[in-house]
Amino acid sequence: MKILLVGEYSRLHNSLKEGLELLNHDVTIVAAKDGFKNYDVDFPIYKTYEKGFLRTFKNLIYRFTKIDLESIQIKKQIINLKPKLSDFDVVQFINEASFLCTATIEKEIFDLISTWNKNVFLLSCGTDYISVKYAYDKKFRYSILTPYLNGKDQILSSYGLKYLEPDFVELHHHIYKSIVGVIASDLDYHLPLLNHPKYLGLIPNPINTEQLEFKPLKIEDKIVIFHGINSNNYYKKGNDIFEEALAIINQKYADKIKIITVRSLPYNEYIKTYNEAHIMLDQIYAYDQGFNALEAMSKGKVVFTGAEKEWLEYYNIKEDTIAINALPDAKTIATKLEWLILNPEKILEISIQARRFVETHHDYKTCAENYLKTWQNHI
Structure with a gap:
């Protein structure tokens, strides 16, 4: 056709x-x-x-x-x-x-x-x-x-x-x-x-997973958290809440984490900037994943994004196994980040399962x- x-x-x-x-x-x-x-x-x-x-x-x-x-x-x-x-x-x-x-x-x-x-x-x-x-x-x-x-x-x-x-x-x-x-x-x-x-x-x-190389995550020193901001959608994507959560977690675990924040990058540059990240903060006010989240999941990142109960039911999966549901509450997000920082083996598990999910459904x-x-x- x-x-x-x-x-x-x-x-x-x-x-x-x-x-x-x-x-x-x-x-x-x-x-x-x-x-x-x-x-x-x-x-x-x-x-x-x-x-x-x-x-x-x-x-x-x-x-x-x-x-x-x-x-x-x-x-x-x-x-x-x-x-x-x-x-x-x-x-x-x-x-x-x-x-x-x-x-x-x-x-x-x-x-x-x-x-x-x-x-x-x-x-x-x-x-x-x-x-x-x-x-x-x-x-x-x-x-x-x-x-x-x-x-x-x-x-x-x-x-x-x-x-x-x-x-x-x-x-x-x-x-x-x-x-x-x-x-x-x-x-x-x-x-x-x-x-x-x-x-x-x-x-x-x-998602064209053939263009998005999956590299098994390694946690040798600090856990790297990536936060990409589109300035035009700052509040709509919940970037203000993510920044509040990062401030909470940085105060508590500055010796264990590295935070990378970028703003309004061209697509080809943006997708390279989070290569070293273990965790990516995508968006808050969503029930499902958009393109940015799915591409990051394809590359094996643990993504904070839309992963609501309707999504869990639709795909018949368990909470916090594929992606982390980013609720509109900075303390809740900080608690989830803390859970991952203190249980790095969960980061490695979710990374593999995220890639598999994208290959299966997207x-x-x-x-x-x-x-x-x-x-x-x-x-």
Whole structure:
């Protein structure tokens, strides 16, 4: 089949492409270059107004006219790519707003690409109307909106609240009328979609373990704890709570641990920086693992991330054997860190089991096969 993947988050579509190509399918990715992460894209969509004077000019124009120059030039790039973005058998959009444009322009881009092709599907793997509404209505015990609801509104755009605005709600309904169906990438998106008529099921994040070398951990001196921060998502990911937990544990075990903290690194640099780590602090307000956590687990790291009881039940596993559930409480996280520091053999056990879990449930070839089956069953 000829497959077009629209948009990119956390390398999901790249890994899916690699799996699909091994199965002899022709796959193309078109996406905006993802800021500092800089993932590979076949047809990159460039942003002109991100920095300096042009950014200031764009913001002024938008303030007084509600015209977004960035969105307009992104749409022009898509139109110019029409010959290369047409006649695909399957199209999958990574999000309801795959290019981070205004709702009006996203609708126009969606309609253009849909008109040029057949069989349009949607992924729920990042903030969108259904997941944000579910969180806003407090149907989760805690969620990415918890920091916002608690008054930590550092960068409002990072919470995805725009999806609750009337124009994005309209965009959501427009897209859902047109798509064949929607697929969730993990339990954080699966749970809000349950019983939706367009929901086609959960396909776990595809991880290319062949690119992620597993090296058995060795603890010869200090236990290395890695904390990677994306400044734009500082509160949303719970980085403030992780930092509080690290302060507690550093005060108690400074002679036994080494803490590495980095901020907003490009993807290829980021994934190398935690190579020496034994433990990785990923995110707090999640029920399941995202891409960063899974890649670290694949490399044998003990990851503090989403590993809630719903995830334990879904995969039929025991607590603290694959990943450590990072609850939104610094003392609880510090207690879990202390348990690992005092029982280093547990770090080695979890490391091996984490890699095995990713190979079993997130293998990119198996996931690609599941996407193909889902698409083919609903075309």
